[in-house]
Amino acid sequence: MRLRDRQSRFWRCGFSGLSGRVLLTALFGLLTAAFLWQPLPAAAASDTEASAPVSSLSAKSSPVAADGRRIVRIGYVERSFMPEERPDILATFAWLKKKLPQYQIEIRNYTIPGLEYAIRHGEVDFFLETAGFYRRVYVQGLRDIATMITREAPNPSEAVGSLILVPYDSPYKSIEDLKGKRAAVSWIEAFSGVYIPEGELAARGLSPDHYFHYVEAGSPMTNLLAAVQRGDADFALARTCTFEQLESTTPEYAKQFRAVSLKKPDAVFHCRTSTDLYPYWTFISTQTATAPVSRAVTVALLTMPETSHGVAWGVVSDFARVDGLFRTLKAGPYAYLRVESVGDFVRKYRTPILFGVLLILLLIFHSWRSGRLVEERTAELEKSRLAEEAATRRKLEAEKKLETFERVSVIGAISSLITHELNGPLSTISNCCGTLERLFERTPPAPVVTRMVALIEKQCWRSSEIIERVRGYAKNRNRELVPVNFSAALERVASMRRLAHPDIHITLSLPEKPLFAAWDELEMELVANNLIKNAAEACASNPAPRVAVTLSEKAGSAILSVEDNGSGDQSEANTPLSPTPLHSTKGNGLGLGLLIVKTLVEKISGRLELSRAGGITLARVTIPLEEAKGASPEPRAAAVPQPKDKASPS
Template sequence: MDCVAGVFREVDARILLLTFPKSSVMQIKQILVSVCSFCFLSITMSSYAAGTSPEIDTRPLLRIGYIERSFSPFERKGFQDTFEYLQRELPQYRIRIQNYLVRDLERGVRNNEFEFFIGASGFYRRVFRRGLKDLATMTTPMAPDPNEAVGTVFMVPNDSPIKTVADMRGKRAAANFERGFSGVYVPLGEVAAQGYDPDNFFNEIVAAGSPMKKLLLAVQDGRAEIALARACTVEELKQTEPELVAQFRPIGLKANDGQFACLRSTDLYPNWTFVATTMAPWQASRDFTVALLSMPPTKDGVAWGVASDFLKADELYKTLRAGPYAYLRIQSVGDFLQKYWPFIVLFLMAVVGMMWHGRRVSHLVDVRTRELRQSIQKEKDAMQEVQSTKERLSQFERVSVIGAMSSLLAHEINGPVSAISNSCNALDRYLQDDDQHSPLIDKTVQLVLRQCERITSIVTQVRRYARHEDLAREPIELGSALEKIVSVMQMRYRKVKFELRRPPEDVSICWNPLEFELCLTNVMKNGAEACQVQNEAKVRVVLTRHEYTAEIAVLDNGQTDAKTLENASVPLRSGKKSGLGLGLLIVRTLIERASGNFSIVREAGHTVARIRLPLTETNNGADAG
């Protein structure tokens, strides 16, 4: 089915309908021979590509790309014979032929999709800069010189007013492809050779396709006024479509000085060329070159030779400033802008976008850097404040410990000192009635009495110091003060979540701020250390305002038992390795001195430390109002 489809793709059904009743028996036989040959070649190639042997074929695979639509029927038969010959002469290779369109073949060369390809000399030179090497060039009976085989003949209807090349100016021309070498570039080269501007000579070039008959039909249909036919295709079509060809005449014909036997209106260029790409192994290039140059002419006279003059194709592209010489069109800044303005606009947009992106990124980096520095500085300041507060509270705690110990010692030592003093006074009265005792005893008793008085004086001074009679009291707004302490404690104990609940109105007491801070910090610290081993350690501080008092409750979810709480209330007894057992004693002492009370209990799975303090007169007045 592929074979039949390929045949009907190239042999237009209209040709068969037009020619069958009027063609000779010989012409019909030629068509049938071409059909059978093409089918045989397709079947042969398919068998080689698919492989008929169950064994794995380890022969090197060599792919040959070609443009079947560009071939004339005569050339197609010559290529079929050539492929069959290569299969026979080079059995050490697996040869696969691949059909392409013009643009696809150029892409295949660029992407290294095959080892060899067959292309027009113009196509070969257009992609020559990609590292290609011509191996052989086709020769035919009508064009035996491989250097002079491809040209163009200008065909117009017999009744057309166009007589010369100059008359074609401003007309519509039909070509095989938009970028066809013989259909577009060669005719434009002739236009340029006669002194005209090839870029603006034709009004339009219509891509009518292949074979050449389609060009003549495009002129008959009114789509074009001139057919730019490849040389020798007119002679081939005349054998099968003599009446169609008879309706047209050539213009601008050139004389054939050499062996070229076809009508032409332009200069001649090398024929179809077999080219090796950079993918071809050197041994395969050698074997293909030898095989092609050694191939005997086919029964139609097709053979392969060596083209030595591709310079004409290069000069054609240079004249037209096309193909590899397209850069010659840029002769001024205006040309450059006109040709590349879309890319220039995209480039400028990309540059502007990159500049904007760079500035944006730089700005974001500056902002993030500034925020990071501020955050680091805030953390440093907070840590310094925490350290300063810690040192200040530690110092005050030591002073409070001394005061508490002094109060304890002063309270407890008064009893023994009073007993000693009373005993000495009794002994002194007794000795006054006894004149027989030694004077040394009197001196000793008086010394003991004086020392007891001194001890009493020292104790009195220590108790006065312990009472901090010189520490001033001032109003404290509990809400804001607790927020500050909770914030500091949160930074010290990051694994513990601190939560403060306070009423919306202000709650004020009168106390020394340092003593207040020491007491609340100590209580919160104990709560945090008690619960920090929990998975969700939490300390909740609740401020409640009553009628005459303010209550501060510190709750933690630590697993503190009742015995531990009982020991915590006993002086000099602590459950912590580094503790002295004086913390809660100091807290209780300071709170009671501020006319408040302190308690610590276990309620509903939480340890609750409560501090009650009297409100200031302002708060009481507000309540009364």
């Protein structure tokens, strides 16, 4: 309603004859000139500077340390924290340094004005302060990432308020009795000591302006009580939960004071309070923090275990209550709301208005010219957008064609090696194995012969399955993916490779908990078999051949690493490799093994990475994991695979 009344009064002042654009330009011209020429108090100037858009800030990118690591700069104000809180803050900084070794964490202690300056000039990537400070100095690019949680305040959205403390024998019973009295606060811009109590006054229908006379006593909270005892102040405005800590450490001293205007006890918040509650200490990222750094710091904070005092970090959905507090008080970023009418505006900025009138004609021309430039620029941007969309469509079409070409190439290469005629020999071998088994029923042979025949029959079945898979792939038939025990399948493949390469030391390292992936079991074994087989053949000429197979889990993905010492150049630097179709370093190789592996892995949204360094060749496969829904882990295979019952290859 106030905005509407103000607009109607402007219309009645003789502007109705101008166009809408001219009127709006003239109004903004007056406001701009007024604020440019009117001397502002220091506090207001600070708020205005802090609220400047990010384009006006000198955002400096984080420097890089001598060892190549990015320097992550974290600012905070040590004197803002109570002595009891500082160990938990230091523990948080130590946790970040431990969890983020890829960055060099620098902790910088500032004063309040110094921290505001560092934020405006891009000298910190993150800072730790109260929610009130965050919203008071808010500029574009700031983003809250985590808020402190304590045992006393497990809800980060309602974690801090103010407690009014008076001498035990004082006559004051409520906040209404304290009008015009002296209040001891830590500092004149304290969120919990000044703004929150004034918000409580406004909520009770009282005018917070000049209701209290503030006496700056500094921190910790005992300084506020000392000021009251000396007679410098009539009462203290302390942060919630500090009085409970005083009662636990020095109960005799705490008994000399009592709290007034207490709120009803809260089942979640375990401390006394005289005001409403707001978010607590908050970690904020600035415009200089890149997305990977912000993500890494956020994950580290949210996964930090509780400290010995029960401090952890959580997420606040929004800071609307803090913004509402400043809006109600017309303070911080809402200080401009104190000008409530045209009369107030004219009386306060009479001199600047005279200069503003001289700028109106120039601003009108500027408005017209800006409109023309905006229209031209909009047309250029629209043209650029259409061209970019066309380029994107062409890129997607080219990628689709390339994918189709790769699929056809792989199918052609595989089909040239495996044909349907193989089913005939495989059937013959399988039938012969069956005949031998029936013969062995009458004349039992040595146990090793029985095992070898069973192994031959099993491998015939497996070969036939591979042929059918190739046919299905050629016909673009996708088999249903089910959770498969990656650990058990890998151990079976490793056992077979040990039998095939008895002179090569093949080690296998599996996680304690089986890993399950949504994959086809045969394709999984085919990938593992190709990688281990290639590694074993590559290091066969080494005097001490070694193949290390490792399965691990990271960030919801299974990582299969196969290392071999087949490369003889120990001084070779880290070199990425890539599979090349129809090219192989082996004399009888076709260069299709790794291409098949890459195709099968990428088919399930995985990736294959090859590298060589210091005489070691590494193949790493990363595939997404899936929880085994009701599936029990498969038993690990023995050293020699057991034959399946009557498996026919045809």
